[in-house]
Amino acid sequence: MPIYYDYEIVNTYPHDNNAFTQGLFYHDGFLYEGTGNYGTSTLRKVELKTGKVLKSVPLENEYFGEGITLLNNKIYQLTYQSRKVLYTTSTPLNVSKSLRILPKAGGLTTDGMHLIMSDGSSFIRYLDPETFKEVRHIEVHIHKGPITELNELE
Numbered sequence: 131m132p133i134y135y136d137y138e139i140v141n142t143y144p145h146d147n148n149a150f151t152q153g154l155f156y157h158d159g160f161l162y163e164g165t166g167n168y169g170t171s172t173l174r175k176v177e178l179k180t181g182k183v184l185k186s187v188p189l190e191n192e193y194f195g196e197g198i199t200l201l202n203n204k205i206y207q208l209t210y211q212s213r214k215v216l217y218t219t220s221t222p223l224n225v226s227k228s229l230r231i232l233p234k235a236g237g238l239t240t241d242g243m244h245l246i247m248s249d250g251s252s253f254i255r256y257l258d259p260e261t262f263k264e265v266r267h268i269e270v271h272i273h274k275g276p277i278t279e280l281n282e283l284e
Contacts, residue, residue, distance in 0.1 A: 144181030149174075153198030153207065153238060157220070160184070164198035164207045171195030173207055173216075175223050185223045189216065197238030197282075199245065201259050206245060208235035215262060232262055236281040252276035 145151075149172075153164035161176040171189040176182065189195050189209070193216070196208035200220060207216045213232050218224055237248040244256040244265055256265045270277045 143178055146181060146183065152196045155198065155200055157200055162198060162200070162205065162220075164195045166195045166210065168192070168194050171209075173198065173205065173218075173223065187224055196236055197247070199238045199240045201240040201242070201245060204259070206238060206259070208232070208238050208247065210235065232257075248280040248282070250279055250281060252278045252280060254280065 149163065149165045150167050150170075151163055152166040152171075155162050156178070159178070161178045163172075163174045163176055165172045165174065169191045171193055172195065173187045173189070174183050175185045177184055189207075193212055193214070194210040196210045198205060198207045200206075203220055204217050205220050205223070209216065211234065213234060215232055215235070232247070234249045235247055236250050239246045240259075241256075245259050245262075247255045247257055249255065252269050252271070253267045254270065255267045257263065258265055270280060
């Protein structure tokens with residue numbers, strides 16, 4: 131039997147309605163957001179209370195931005211279908227020219243040691259943050275079998 135949880139909204143904040151948010155995390159008082167769409171994908175630093183975009187770095191037009199996370203003072207941003215990950219130091223916020231080949235990617239988070247990525251399958255993959263090689267994976271199941279199309283990992 132499923133467990134049901136209650137919730138309470140304790141605050142709301144303004145946000146750019148034109149941003150196609152694909153990744154999000156909060157760090158040191160700021161919201162970091164990865165947006166998607168070919169030709170308009172960005173990596174942004176946002177003031178939470180006002181929604182003001184303090185810095186927005188565009189991705190090259192060929193990239194559709196996906197999930198983002200912070201690990202070891204680096205921000206990692208996945209790209210959809212291009213099988214690449216962009217990464218940068220969090221200060222100053224910019225996008226590195228360095229790219230690595232990955233499997234098809236979607237959601238991204240971290241456990242403090244590894245990058246943890248979904249790829250639209252039933253697998254969650256743990257990646258080494260330096261080499262982007264898979265360290266291990268888990269497959270998500272319910273009583274009927276694998277759950278496919280996993281994406282968001284926040």
